[in-house]
Amino acid sequence: MTKKIEAIIRTEKLNDVKEALHAIGIIGMNVIEIRGHGRQGGIKLNGRNGNYKVDLLPRIQMNIVLSDHNVEKTVETIRRSAATGKIGDGLIFIYPVDNVIRIRTGERNCEALHYPDDIDEKRDVQGESIGVKMAAEPLMNDILAFTE
Ligand SMILES: Nc1ncnc2c1ncn2[C@@H]1O[C@H](COP(=O)(O)OP(=O)(O)OP(=O)(O)O)[C@@H](O)[C@H]1O
Numbered sequence: 001m002t003k004k005i006e007a008i009i010r011t012e013k014l015n016d017v018k019e020a021l022h023a024i025g026i027i028g029m030n031v032i033e034i035r036g037h038g039r040q041g042g043i044k045l046n047g048r049n050g051n052y053k054v055d056l057l058p059r060i061q062m063n064i065v066l067s068d069h070n071v072e073k074t075v076e077t078i079r080r081s082a083a084t085g086k087i088g089d090g091l092i093f094i095y096p097v098d099n100v101i102r103i104r105t106g107e108r109n110c111e112a113l114h115y116p117d118d119i120d121e122k123r124d125v126q127g128e129s130i131g132v133k134m135a136a137e138p139l140m141n142d143i144l145a146f147t148e
């Protein structure tokens with residue numbers, strides 16, 4: 001089964017989070033620039049012409065759809081790489097996903113969420129299926145050559 005992780009993170013943390021996710025083999029993702037506030041309701045700024053409140057602060061929403069068994073590791077990786085320890089570090093929401101369909105191949109669910117050198121392949125390499133990975137590598141390289 002599959003889940004969607006929706007992580008609201010600081011804009012300046014996007015690169016750190018992307019790199020940390022890449023290192024554990026999270027490949028497919030999308031990001032949106034959003035504005036919002038949490039429980040403090042925004043921030044008060046002291047300007048030259050007096051104080052004013054900015055109630056919708058810019059953040060990045062990162063969306064990742066992935067297999068159930070990869071959720072915890074991914075959430076922990078996002079949390080560690082996105083944290084500064086100050087208020088406003090963000091939130092992570094997790095939703096169930098009914099189905100995933102890769103348009104090109106018609107693959108569904110977990111099958112549609114396989115990527116060359118992804119989190120599952122990395123786990124296999126650390127485990128017993130090194131031979132399978134190496135056999136698959138030329139094919140993966142071909143696929144990579146045709147992907148964006
Ligand atoms: N309940 C919510 N639903 C949807 N988006 C939210 C919600 N709460 C916060 N956000 C989004 O997350 C961003 C960061 O929230 P923030 O980290 O300030 O949460 P918080 O609950 O106030 O925690 P903290 O006390 O650490 O600041 C907000 O700018 C907003 O975009």
Ligand SMILES: [Mg+2]
Binds near residue numbers: 037038039040041089
């Ligand atoms: Mg807050």
